[in-house]
Amino acid sequence: MEHSTLRLPSVEELKPFPLPKQLSTLPEHVLREFSQSYELVNGYVQSLPQFKGYQEVVVQELNQQIHKINVCCELLNEYSEVAERIKNQTQSLNSSYGEWTNLETIQYQLLSANFNQESLKKKFEKHLNETNQQSYDEIKKFKNSSQSESDFADFVENFRKQRKTYHSKKEKMNRWNEERVTGFV
Amino acid sequence: MTELPASLSNWLYNVVQPQYANKQLTYTHLYQFLQVHYGKNLRLRVRTSVHTSQRSGQSTLLLNIFGSIPVTTTQLSVQIQIWIPLHYPFGNRESTNTTNDDTSGVPMIYIIPDTSNGILIKPGNHVDSSGRFYHPYLSNWYHESIPSGSGSRKYNLIELMKILQASFEKDCPIMVQESSGIDSAPSLPSKVPLNGTFSQNASNTQLPAQLTGPPLPAKPQQLVSGSTSSTNEERAIPLKYQTPLPLPPISQYIGQPNAITPQGTGVASQTPTGQYMQLQSPPQEFVGVHSPRSYSSPTYSNSVVNSPPSHTPIQVHQNYNSSPRQPHASTTSSPMVNKTASFSNSNQNSFIDLIDEDRGSSSVVSSSASNEVxxxxxxxxxxxxxxxxxxxxxxxxxxxxxxALYQQLSYHHKQAVANSTNLESHVKYISQQKASITQLNNELVSLEESNTSESKLVYTSTNNSIPLDELITPDSALVNQLYEVVSEIKATKDTIDLIGGNFRSEGELIKDSNMETAVRTVRTLAREMFWLELMKNEIAGIMNLS
Incomplete structure (x- = not known):
């Protein structure tokens, strides 16, 4: 139904006159009573075809309104379901986010344990001390040997190589402490 | 402006809503008009009343504004009625008959004479004998007030009221009937059998001569006899067919008071118009009573007409108001006039549609009753x-x-569904991220074990590792070479110190058995150290080190 058809008819459009024969042929006093009675005129109005047509249009409009209200009710039910689903999704999201935050903390701790600069320095320093100790072990080893000329030459060469390694690592360690180095760190 | 009572505004709404074409504009104009004039000086009020069209004869229930407008120049109050047509203010543009009052949408204004107080209509430029008010403002209303234009600012009831007031101040449409002038008129014949009617003026056989020829002398006896001998059939003729049709424009009559010819049918000539033709008053009788213009067309004014004895003695006040119609009162002493006056007084406050009224005829009574019904x-x-x-x-x-509810619910429902879909994707994404970080953490745990157990390597993943020595790299190749040279110098010094017994707490390694070898080794080491020192100094020089 178009909106333009839903219109309150004017009195002229109702075309109440001329009165139908059933009324116009009534005696004058009866017709006068009829005209003075609101209920009777109301009944006459309701019998007019134009008014009936108007009422049909209004009924159609009301049916459409009822249909739309029912659609609204269905929408409300669907909306409730969607709202419940959103609620569950939000709870799931919050829970997952909490877990993810915890895992991130653990990850940070593990990364720190594996690749923290201080721990790497300690590890490097430990390795440096091991190298230093190896040179002392070499001395002990030479002193406990027969100390022949050939052994002496080999010992000097090995000892010098180990000390070179040691001093090289120590120099790096010093520079590292001074933060004058590059590399993995 | 003041607020109108709620009951009045509600009543106005209920009247306008079902009937009027332009409901909102009509209601607005009336409401604003009443805000200005309701209960104020003009004391204008509004009501509904049945209006009978002058042209179509159709009766319609219309809004009617009534009241009086004081005229300061004459100290009189002009009673007016304004009819609001159903197609106010634009008219029925679809109608082909644009001049019809019913469809033009222009308010219809009538001057209502108070005959009981001797107030009569004075036809002029803007008022005709029936009391209808004309004005260029009204003429332009239909053409300039169009729905798509801004005509409603100019053409509305408030502006109309200003036009009316200005027009009345300039030319008062009413006048007071002076009793002296009437009293001084020649006495009328006493024998005038009126029978309370207005149709005693002429017989049917006289009409053609009256219509076409010059004015005939009055024949009172015939009139009386004609009136008294009128049959029931003659009485059955509705008064609207006995009353004159609208008169021609005033310009036709100026200076030709005796040349007036009634327009219309022969039936119409039975009306008092015939009397007017015969009852021309001497001009001098109007001096001081009417304006010159009124005097120039005394019959057009339809006011009190005093007839000389030689003419018909009947004095009739005829009012051609279409609605409402009130017979004018008369102050003359004639029996006829007295009878007329009493008739007027008895009906002066009622709205009688004379067009549809007849006297004594059952069929006409039936017609009147029909209209009432x-x-x-x-x-x-x-x-x-x-x-x-x-x-x-x-x-x-x-x-x-x-x-509106449906639109809002649909919108919110769509938004909710979209939000749910979006949330679903977020949940999936964060679940993936959670799984990824869990896997990475597990790998880091295994790496931690590997890095703890291994002292020379740093594991970055299960399959990749970096040697610990390579964690630190010199800034440049020259620096690396310098580190190497310095480390070798220090290692050479440590070796020489160890051989000589100066390395920490270690004893000397030189013994008698290896004296020669030890000296030769130390000499070689010292020579290498010399070259290393030289190289170190050269690098330091390149690097601008002190």
Whole structure:
């Protein structure tokens, strides 16, 4: 139904006159009573075809309104379901986010344990001390040997190589402490 | 402006809503008009009344503004009625008959004479003998007041009232009947059998001569006899067919008071118009009573006409108001006039549609009754439609509300579904991220074990590792070479110190058995150290080190 058809008819459009024969042929006093009675005129109005047509249009409009209200009710039910689903999704999201935050903390701790600069320095320093100790072990080893000329030459060469390694690592360690180095760190 | 009572505004709404074409504009104009004039100096009020069209004869229930406008120049109050047509203010543009009052949408204004107080209509430039008010403002109304234009600012009831006041101040449309002038008129014949009617003026056989020829002398006896001998059939003729048709324009009569010829049919000539033709008053009798213009067309004014004895003695006040119609009172002493006056007084406050009224005829009574029945039915239908208008407005209001509710619910539902979909993708994404970080953490745990157990390597993943020595790299190749040279110098010094017994707490390695070898080794080491020192100094020089 178009909106333009839903219109309150004017009195002229109702075309109440001329009165139908059933009324116009009534005696004058009866017709006068009829005209003075609101209920009777109301009944006459309701019998007019134009008014009936108007009422049909209004009924159609009301049916459409009822249909739309029912659609609204269905929408409300669907909306409730969607709202419940959103609620569950939000709870799931919050829970997952909490877990993810915890895992991130653990990850940070593990990364720190594996690749923290201080721990790497300690590890490097430990390795440096091991190298230093190896040179002392070499001395002990030479002193406990027969100390022949050939052994002496080999010992000097090995000892010098180990000390070179040691001093090289120590120099790096010093520079590292001074933060004058590059590399993995 | 003041607020109108709620009951009045509601009543106005209920009247306008079911009937009028331009409901909102009509209601607005009337409301604003009443805000200005209701209960104020002009004491204008509004009501509904049945209006009978001058042209079509159709009766319609219309809004009617009535009241009086004081005229300061004459100290008189002009009683007016303004009829608001159903197609106010634009008219029925679809109608082909644009000059019809019913469809033009222009308010119809009538001057109502108060005959009981001797107030008579004075026709002029803007008022005709029936009291209808004309003005260029009204003439332009239909053409300039169009729905798509801004005509409603200029053409409305408030502006109309200003036009009326200005026009009345300039040319008062009413005048007071001076009793002296009437009293001084020649006495009328005493024998005038009037029978309370107005149709005693002429017989049917005289009419053609009156219509076409010069004015005939009055024949009172024939009039009387004609009146008294009129049959029931003659009485059955409705008064609207006995009253004169609208008179020609005033310009035709100026200076030709005796040349007036009634327009219309022969039936119409039975009306008092014939009397006017015969009852021309001497001009001098109007001096001081009427304005010169009124004097120039005494019959057109339809006011009190004093006839000389030689003419018909009948003095009739004829008012051609279409609606309402009130016979004028007369102050003359004639029996006829007295009878007329009493008739006027008895009906001066009622709205009698003389067009549809007849005297003594059952058929005409039936017609009048029919009109009354019609108006009552119309009023009841209006009431019914007023209540229907409330229901209709409720239906329309509910329609708008339901539509708005549906639109809002649909919008929110779509938004909710979209939000749910979006949330679902977020949940999936964060679950993937959680799984990824869990896997990475597990790998880091295994790496931690590997890095703890291995002292020379740093594991970055299960399959990749970096040697610990390569964690630190010199800034440049020259620096790396410098580190190497310095480390070798220090290692050479440590070796020489160890051989000589100066390395920490270690004893010397030189013994008698290896003296020669030890000296040769130390000499070689010292020579290498010299070159290393030289190289170190050269690098330091390149690097600008001190």
């Amino acid at each position: 019609k108006s009552l039915i119309l009023e009841n239908i209006s009431k019914r439609m007023s209540s229907e208008a409330k229901d209709f407005s409720l239906v329309m209001s509910n329609k708008q509300k339901i539509e």
